[in-house]
Amino acid sequence: MVDEQHLRRVKISARPLGQRTVAHILGVMYEVPSKTNIVIEGLENLPSDQGVMLALNHTDRYNYWPLQYDLWRTGYERMTLAWVKAKYYENKLLGRFFDLCNNLPLPSLGYVILKDAYAVLERKMSDDEYRVVRDLADAKIGQEEALDKATDDVRHLLTKRRGDFDPSNEGYFEFINRWNDRLMGAVEDRTLEALHEKKNHVIVFPQGTRSVRLLPARTGMIQFALRHNVPIVPVGSNGCEKIYPTGNPWAKGGTVTYRIGQPLTVDNAFAPFRIDEPFKPFTKEARAHDAKLEGAAQQLTLAIDELLDEPYKMARDGADAGSRADRLM
Numbered sequence: 001m002v003d004e005q006h007l008r009r010v011k012i013s014a015r016p017l018g019q020r021t022v023a024h025i026l027g028v029m030y031e032v033p034s035k036t037n038i039v040i041e042g043l044e045n046l047p048s049d050q051g052v053m054l055a056l057n058h059t060d061r062y063n064y065w066p067l068q069y070d071l072w073r074t075g076y077e078r079m080t081l082a083w084v085k086a087k088y089y090e091n092k093l094l095g096r097f098f099d100l101c102n103n104l105p106l107p108s109l110g111y112v113i114l115k116d117a118y119a120v121l122e123r124k125m126s127d128d129e130y131r132v133v134r135d136l137a138d139a140k141i142g143q144e145e146a147l148d149k150a151t152d153d154v155r156h157l158l159t160k161r162r163g164d165f166d167p168s169n170e171g172y173f174e175f176i177n178r179w180n181d182r183l184m185g186a187v188e189d190r191t192l193e194a195l196h197e198k199k200n201h202v203i204v205f206p207q208g209t210r211s212v213r214l215l216p217a218r219t220g221m222i223q224f225a226l227r228h229n230v231p232i233v234p235v236g237s238n239g240c241e242k243i244y245p246t247g248n249p250w251a252k253g254g255t256v257t258y259r260i261g262q263p264l265t266v267d268n269a270f271a272p273f274r275i276d277e278p279f280k281p282f283t284k285e286a287r288a289h290d291a292k293l294e295g296a297a298q299q300l301t302l303a304i305d306e307l308l309d310e311p312y313k314m315a316r317d318g319a320d321a322g323s324r325a326d327r328l329m
Helices: 004-009 017-029 065-073 086-090 092-100 109-121 127-137 143-149 152-159 172-197 220-228 284-305 324-328
Strands: 036-041 053-056 080-085 103-106 201-204 232-238 254-260
Touching: 004 103, 004 172, 017 065, 017 092, 036 065, 053 220, 053 284, 065 254, 080 086, 080 172, 086 092, 086 103, 092 103, 103 172, 109 127, 109 152, 109 172, 127 143, 127 152, 127 172, 143 152, 143 172, 152 172, 172 201, 172 220, 220 232, 220 284, 232 284
Parallel strands: 036 254, 053 201, 053 232, 080 103, 080 201
Antiparallel strands: 232 254
C-alpha cells in the first residue's frame, strides 16, 4: 500500500522527465492517425508568478493529459503535479509510472481503513461492514456501538493488536486517525514543496470520482487551500471523454476545450469562508470547520459548472458513483 515512506521518497521536479517524455509521445499521438484539437480559453487567468491548485471536473481517466501537453507545447513557464488516488498505486508498474510523471499518491481515511481491514481479514469488507468502521472513524458512533453493530470479522478488526495498535491503550478511532494523520501530513508537506520550491501547479479533481456530469466538490483541496492561502483556479474540461472513450490511453481524436476561470481566494469568492485559526488539513481537527469548508466547496463547484457545456454541467439527479469500497481501493 501507499505508506509514509513512499510519500516522502517521491521525487518532485520542476520539469519532470517522465512528464516531458509522455508529452513527446502525446505530440505524435495527437497528430496521427486521428487529429486531436486542444483549445484553451482563459489562459490569462492562470498565474505564472505563483503556484496554484487547478480544480478540474473529472470526465475520464486522462482528461488532464491534453491540458498538460498543450501548456508544455506552448512553452508555459510552470509544469504540474497531480494528486492521484492511492488505489492506483496497487499496480506496481502503474505506480512507478505515476512517480516518474510528478504525481503524488493521495491516501484517504477510507483507503487506510480498507487496506488495514484487508491486511487483517484477508478480504475486502462489504459496504455494510465498511459503513460501521467508517462511522466509528468519523466519530459518528462510539467503540461500543460499533462493536454491537459489527460482524464477527469486524469485531476482530477493531480489537486485534497489531503494529503500533494496542487496543488496551487506545480505541480503533484513535489508531486509524493517527495513521491517517501521518500519511496526510506527508501529502501536505510534499504539496507545499511542489507549489513553492518546485514551482508546480497542482492538479486536483475535487469531485473525487469520474463522471461525465459534474459532481459536487469534496473538501480535501479546500482544506489545503484555505489553510495555506493557495489560490484555486477552476478549469472546465469539455469533450475529453470522447477522445478517451475507454480505459485505453491511445487518443481517438476530436476536440477538447478547457476553460480556465478566475482564481478563487480568501480575498474574493472564498472571503466568507476564511478560517483564521491554524488547523491541520485532512485530519479530524479540520472537521471543526466543516460548515465553512462545505460552503467553499459549493462555491468551487459552481465556478467549475460555469465553465462547462452540456452535457458536463452539474449533476442534479443524485446519481450514485458506485460502491464506496470499490472507489477507494
